[in-house]
Amino acid sequence: MTDELLIKYLLQETNEAERQRVSAWLSSDPANTAHFLKFKKIWEASKQLAAESTVDETAAWMAFKAKADQRQHSKSSLSPRKNHYLIFKIAAVSLLAIGAWSVYQVVSNNTYIDMHADGNIASNTLPDGSVLTLNKGTSLKYASDFRNERTVHLDSGDVFFNVAKDRTHPFVIRLTDLSVTVVGTSFNIRHHRQETEINVESGIVEVQRGDEILRLQKSEHLSLASPEAKLQKKKNTDQLYNYYHSRLFIARNTPLPKLIATLNDAYRSSIVLEAGLEHLTFSSTLKADNLEENLSIICDALNLQRSGNGQQIYLSNKKP
Known part of the structure; x- marks a missing residue:
């Protein structure tokens, strides 16, 4: 499901086939509904700012593009603990109608809390009751408003997740170029440099990279030696x-x-x-x-x- 189609859906500009496609996508998985509600929240914030904005939209768009290009060629001066991912995608479609940096500042204010395991294995319980076991040398961060946004960014290391069930708030782990979505399950993620391995012990785990989606069930695993490797599941042969x-x-x-x-x-x-x-x-x-x-x-x-x-x-x- 593309963000562009969701924006058309919010604007009520979809044709009948597109509307049915979005409706089917929303009803197929609670994670899709959660994604859509977050998307809608950002969209509604952008509409409010559009009504209040006195910014020259064309100038704002050009400034945004210049800033985006600069981000790709130099280190960001913004804190890495901000959730930029969805903002940049929606901005590419909607910023001709709103003040770009106003929306960016309003909807990217979700902070993240660091969690590390340096020389020892560490076990931590998140605000929703999910228990994480971090291997030595693991670094991650989780959303400060975790009960409403169950999002974890795994920077590097090994984590065993025992996720508390909450169908209204899917649990999402973001890696360099992957997202892993679950409702309530136990699984392990190992992420080092360009290599990623996911092993499922119970429940179902959904792995997404761009438009590719792969579902892993109990005793299945995914191993990626590089970002270009194919999403392909296999049976676990050991633990x-x-x-x-x-x-x-x-x-x-x-x-x-x-x-x-x-x-x-x-x-x-x-x-x-x-x-x-x-x-x-x-x-x-x-x-x-x-x-x-x-x-x-x-x-x-x-x-x-x-x-x-x-x-x-x-x-x-x-x-x-």
Whole structure:
């Protein structure tokens, strides 16, 4: 659903086919209704300002375009804790009729509260009752008026979400170029640089990138190695993703390189596999307590030996 069509709908300029399309979209998902109500609120604020504005609309539009271009070529002087996303989209369509910067200042005033987990795993409860478990090094922010706008911006890191149910206020997580919408469910998001992974434990998660929409259900996951990667879901084969929440490494026929990468991430270690071990798989549940014990279990199960120089740990086949 495009914002341009929603604006036509608000202006009552849609034809019958377009009106039916919007109506069907609104009734298909509570998240769509919530998005539309937020959109309508911004639109109504813009109409009020239009009636009061003494701004030269053409000059305002040119000033807005110049500012927008400048934003793309230099760092913003505005606080990153402001919600600009929808404002810029609606401004591109409606600012010929209103004072651009007046609307921008009025509807972009929702502030965000920072949440970090630096050297330790952190568990936090949001105002709506949703519980977030943040892995080490995770940074996010959530809307200050969270009961009315359940929006989280995940900057970087790993978060396990246990979302409180509220069908009238869908829970939205925004990443660099994705949005994730849920009503009440539990799932994990890992977002580092250009890589994103989403794993669902219960409920349904809707992932959107532009006009692309993908729905994930229990035991499904999405893994994106880059912003250009296709939205394609797969079945979960293990539960390594939430070790920091469950305190368990749950491996089910898991490739050894994937398991070792998870251990390195969890313990901030440097475990290196000997060439030729990439084909090995591991199935077991390990407690996320002691690295030495876990390495012993892995080596015994796969007939490996370990060595090291204090900085790195090497795993290789046992010599006869």
